[in-house]
Amino acid sequence: MLPLQAVPPAAAILPFPRHPSAARLMLSPPDLAGGELDSLRMALDSGWLAPAGPTPAAFEAELAARTGFAATLATTSGTAALHLAYRLLGVTRGDEVWAPSLTFIATVAPAVQMGAVPRFLDVTPQGFTLDPGMLRDELVRAARRGRLPRVVVPVDLYGQCSDLDTIVAICDRWGVPVLSDSAAAMGAVHRGGRHAGRGARLAAFSFNGNKIVTTGGGGALASDDPALIDRARHLAGQAKEPWPHYEHETTGYAYGLSSLLAAVGLAQLPALEARVQRRRAVFARYAAALGDLPGLSFIPEPGWGRANRWLSVARFDPQAFGADREAVRRALDAAGVESRPAWKPLHLQPAFRDAPRSSGAMAAGLFEQGLCLPSGSGMTEAEQARVIEAIASCARR
Structure with a gap:
């Protein structure tokens, strides 16, 4: 333990340094309301x-x-x-x-x-x-x-x-x-x-x-x-x-x-409803810009509800798109953009290798092809354009 006189005063350690990922476009960063x-x-x-x-x-x-x-x-x-x-x-x-x-x-x-x-x-x-x-x-x-x-x-x-x-x-x-x-x-x-x-x-x-x-x-x-x-x-x-x-x-x-x-x-x-609308707008821009690319699709919104689109999740069919999910994730990473594979199904997790299950093919398919894209409610259109450009560059021409 440091002796008391060696402990720096509060003024010496504030303000805190910025998060090391501050320059990186993150998946879903916190959005401060201002109050x-x-x-x-x-x-x-x-x-x-x-x-x-x-x-x-x-x-x-x-x-x-x-x-x-x-x-x-x-x-x-x-x-x-x-x-x-x-x-x-x-x-x-x-x-x-x-x-x-x-x-x-x-x-x-x-x-x-x-x-x-x-x-x-x-x-x-x-x-x-x-x-x-x-x-x-x-x-x-x-x-x-x-x-x-x-x-x-x-x-x-x-x-x-x-x-x-x-x-x-x-x-x-x-x-x-x-x-x-x-x-x-x-x-x-x-x-x-x-x-x-x-x-x-x-x-x-x-x-x-x-x-x-x-x-x-x-x-x-x-x-x-x-x-x-x-x-x-x-x-x-x-x-x-x-x-x-x-x-x-x-x-x-x-x-x-x-x-x-x-x-x-x-x-x-x-700010909840405004944030939901912004995230839905983020999804709509992804769908409009990328939805016509062969082999790329998005998780659909079923008729029984309105999603908040916390995360926009795309699916990549490697045969039709020209690149698999992991290749797209690496391309985004190289462009300074965080993305994440869809959840690995629990029945495939080592912790639950002995748990009973009923099928799992749909879940496994989304894991193999699904990628969560940056979806923050504070993301600008210019930032989203970086994501769209990096994804489109992976598509088969």
């Missing part, structure tokens, strides 16, 4: 820094107002929200949890850590979200063998809503609750203009640094059943009972969002 500093200052002036007090409560109220959910809980991450949801839905060791294979590992990781067994289902070509027909067939077979899943977890892939109404109706027949992993879908809507996740028993959201609305790191659990969120709030606060001393009838977690991060989110939420 974050004022919001942070008010939170600091209030004296509340912990996950308590007026700022997290205000953030939750604003989140509920903008999504239509009856109740919300701000959490340390989207993964924490999913963990709480699994706990609320009674997941225990040996239970099966079903999810699409085409998703990020956080969708099922908390359940696996609780001792559950994941089963991976394939996705539809209409939007690359959970295939309701396959789900129906698998539930019929599961009922026959007397082993229904504890919960089904559709995923709003890259901000595109799953066919949630159909999925819920199928699961209701068997009494299986639905937890919507809507981590990337803030601002997306599905049938009837309802916000992503509404209709499921619970929905989880992420406010990670790359999301449309960000708190730097954070998430939320939402439901139209306030009693569920009350229970989640209790667990997120270490399950402390209302006694003058510390009393616990069960164990909980430190999952509440800090006042400072909630302040950042509170400043960002008013």
Whole structure:
């Protein structure tokens, strides 16, 4: 440890150096609304820094107002929200949890850590979200063998809503609750203009640094059943009972969002719809400029919802396009542009080599050919033109 006199004063280490990737066009950088500093200052002036007090409560109220959910809980991450949801839905060791294979590992990781067994289902070509027909067939077979899943977890892939109404109706027949992993879908809507996740028993959201609305790191659990969120709030606060001393009838977690991060989110939420429109405009420019190239296509938007287009995802058929996904990614990298392959399906991940699955060909196909393109709501048309030019240069002439 440095002696006290050797520690440099704050003035010597501020301002902080810029991020080393500042000159690089990133996939989905944070977009600041402009009011974050004022919001942070008010939170600091209030004296509340912990996950308590007026700022997290205000953030939750604003989140509920903008999504239509009856109740919300701000959490340390989207993964924490999913963990709480699994706990609320009674997941225990040996239970099966079903999810699409085409998703990020956080969708099922908390359940696996609780001792559950994941089963991976394939996705539809209409939007690359959970295939309701396959789900129906698998539930019929599961009922026959007397082993229904504890919960089904559709995923709003890259901000595109799953066919949630159909999925819920199928699961209701068997009494299986639905937890919507809507981590990337803030601002997306599905049938009837309802916000992503509404209709499921619970929905989880992420406010990670790359999301449309960000708190730097954070998430939320939402439901139209306030009693569920009350229970989640209790667990997120270490399950402390209302006694003058510390009393616990069960164990909980430190999952509440800090006042400072909630302040950042509170400043960002008013810009949500404008950001959705900008990201949709980014996608539209990609489609207009590149959509006629042979062998290049984009994930379609199904008729049951409006995606927020958190990320624009292109597919490259190497035979028709003249280059495969990896060649395009390397060309973009050389041009100073970040891109990323579509999710590697969980049934292909070494961590889940022994997990049961039902097909997976659609998910595997998107991984082999899919590439996520820069889609930030602050990206300029000139910056996007760099991406378009680099992709077009890879096409067979």
